Amino acid sequence: MQDCEIVDLYWARSENAISETDGKYGRYCRKIAMNIVANNEDCEECVNDTYLSAWDSMPEERPNLLAPFLAAIVRNHSLDLYRKNHSLKRGAGQTALALDELTEVAGGADTEDAVDEILLARHINTFLDRLDKQSRQIFVRRYFYIDSLSDIADAHSMSESAVKSQLFRLRQKLKEFLEKEGYEL
């Protein structure tokens, strides 16, 4: 079933919308959730919360591509659950590692200044737009999907050390970019 047809089901408030979504993107959503929470129970919880959020967001929302729409929702739920649990044992260390890596960019301290996450996302989009395809994919796979270095290396036929080096360079570039945009890092 095409994405537009599934969205139409949501808009029509059809009960088949969730089952069709799970059939097409269930594995996709579970993978993202598992990368972050690394726990089957928490993973299922995050995926179920995702479907509920999708149901609630439509009919206002009418995404053209259902996959990234669902990915963002499941990621947020997974991160919230991860934060809620706040345990390094969970998440298989990948989320913690990703956070540690991004600390190089954003800094460790939590500032009181409210950060407009939507604006920040736009700047990150600008940054990503300037990257080549492979670098962009590596960045997104690491910091959006919280994929492991080994999985990224396998997917791109690279060594882990090469992926690690690439990510380091990308973080440095992002930091320079955000500082230019006026962020105090």
Place this chain on the structure above:
Amino acid sequence: MNADRLLSAISNIDSRYIDEAAYELGAKAVSDKSVDEKIVSIHKKQRIRKMILIALPSVAAILLIVSVALPALLRLGKSNAAATAEAPAAASEAASEAAAEATEEPSYDADAEAPAYEAEPSAPAYEAEVESPAVEAAGEATESADESRRDDKTSQSLNADTSVPMLSAKYTDGILTINIQGIEIADLSDLRYTISRADTPSHEGVIAEGPLSDLTDQTNITGDELILDLSDISLDPGDHCIDLGSFTAEFTVPGSSNY
């Protein structure tokens, strides 16, 4: 801003970038060019492997056929060729042997063969034994050559196994005079005599026998007569035969008893 905020903000990045990186998570990428090339090369290798697996049995079958059938066919062809070549080879061999045997007869030809053979019908067997152990294919040619040689010899030779001529002889007072005109006697000392009655076969009615030297002192023939002294031999009146090997003479002992 801290890392957590940054991480949360990344959730709101452009859906294009999320979708771009949304190749099968945890598996091999299908949108990455280098991976695509790798997959193409893998498929190519698989195709080549498949072709080899299909072609290999065919090649093996062909090699098997060639290694087994071809030698068999060659052997069959050779045996046929050998069979057809045997007759001409044998004929040529016979011809060569006949030519070798006929070296004393340079003018030997097939036309001359028939007359020579007809003149000496019983000779071929004897001549073949004397000449050489000729092969069957060259038998006739050998016999023909021998018959030609025989024609050059005197048919009445004492050493030839020919027909025995009957000579005339006269018995008077114990002396036998044999007319040997036209007879060639090589050596008298080698001859033996056998006297028998004329009405009985010689091997049954032998009256006397012995070396000819007992009956004569002659060793060579002089003239046309051979004179033998039979006075020591008791002969009844009647017809008798004296066999001297290659010829025989008949004589009559007069009616009255003379001893």
